[in-house]
Amino acid sequence: MAVSVKRLACHAGRRNTAWASAGDTNVPVGGALSSPRLTIEFAPPAAKFDASLLDALHGRRTRRDFTVAVLPDDVLGALLWAACGVNHPATVGRTAVSPLGLDAIDVYVALPAGVYRYRCAGHRLELHRPIDVRAAGGYRDFASTAPLDLIYVVDLARMKPVPNGQRDVLIGAAAGAIVQNVYLACAALGLATTPYGWLRQDKLADAMLLGRYERPIIAQTVAYPPAS
Numbered sequence: 001m002a003v004s005v006k007r008l009a010c011h012a013g014r015r016n017t018a019w020a021s022a023g024d025t026n027v028p029v030g031g032a033l034s035s036p037r038l039t040i041e042f043a044p045p046a047a048k049f050d051a052s053l054l055d056a057l058h059g060r061r062t063r064r065d066f067t068v069a070v071l072p073d074d075v076l077g078a079l080l081w082a083a084c085g086v087n088h089p090a091t092v093g094r095t096a097v098s099p100l101g102l103d104a105i106d107v108y109v110a111l112p113a114g115v116y117r118y119r120c121a122g123h124r125l126e127l128h129r130p131i132d133v134r135a136a137g138g139y140r141d142f143a144s145t146a147p148l149d150l151i152y153v154v155d156l157a158r159m160k161p162v163p164n165g166q167r168d169v170l171i172g173a174a175a176g177a178i179v180q181n182v183y184l185a186c187a188a189l190g191l192a193t194t195p196y197g198w199l200r201q202d203k204l205a206d207a208m209l210l211g212r213y214e215r216p217i218i219a220q221t222v223a224y225p226p227a228s
């Protein structure tokens with residue numbers, strides 16, 4: 001369960017369908033009038049997962065039918081821990097495999113009130129910018145009402161040990177491991193998800209005010225599906 005006290009006052013189901021074009025700009029970008037929390041602390045997630053691995057593998061699929069229902073903090077915490085949380089505290093090992101253990105992918109969480117960075121070691125979110133960047137990459141379907149996107153950002157500075165010619169494939173593999181973890185967690189938690197590889201990286205990087213060596217490479221929308 002989240003234990004967050006600080007607030008910042010600011011104004012701030014289809015399968016195999018065609019991917020949304022990165023040129024779609026119909027969804028407005030902008031900060032809603034709200035007060036994003038500065039940090040969101042999560043409790044250990046273990047109790048949230050009562051599905052077996054077999055169940056999760058059977059349930060894994062892409063769903064693009066999202067509702068506006070907000071994910072409770074404990075569900076969000078479980079999702080993020082599954083994405084790339086620390087599962088071996090002694091070595092700060094993570095749930096997601098990463099080439100050379102470089103952990104070059106950071107997970108950002110785009111909520112209506114702000115975009116947060118997931119701090120794996122502390123299992124918490126830290127406010128990065130109090131703005132809504134959910135549509136900034138142009139990847140969202142026009143009809144998407146989902147309250148949450150995960151944005152996978154590579155820090156190229158951390159990839160320096162890898163020779164240039166191999167970087168892209170290893171970055172993609174590292175992001176893919178996180179994407180799959182999130183898929184399985186969504187199956188276990190009753191959530192719908194779609195990753196988006198087709199996004200305007202520059203526009204999203206600008207909106208997020210990312211550093212010189214940071215690139216958003218894939219986004220992944222997560223939401224509750226409509227009741228069936």
Ligand SMILES: Cc1cc2nc3c(=O)[nH]c(=O)nc-3n(C[C@H](O)[C@H](O)[C@H](O)COP(=O)(O)O)c2cc1C
Pocket residue numbers: 015016017018019020060061062063139179194195196197198218
């Ligand atoms: C790296 C990656 C990028 C993807 N990008 C998109 C995308 O931009 N838009 C989209 O609608 N689906 C995207 N998908 C979802 C695939 O289209 C989907 O996984 C595929 O159609 C198979 O469906 P399934 O996941 O239900 O088995 C992506 C999947 C992956 C792994």
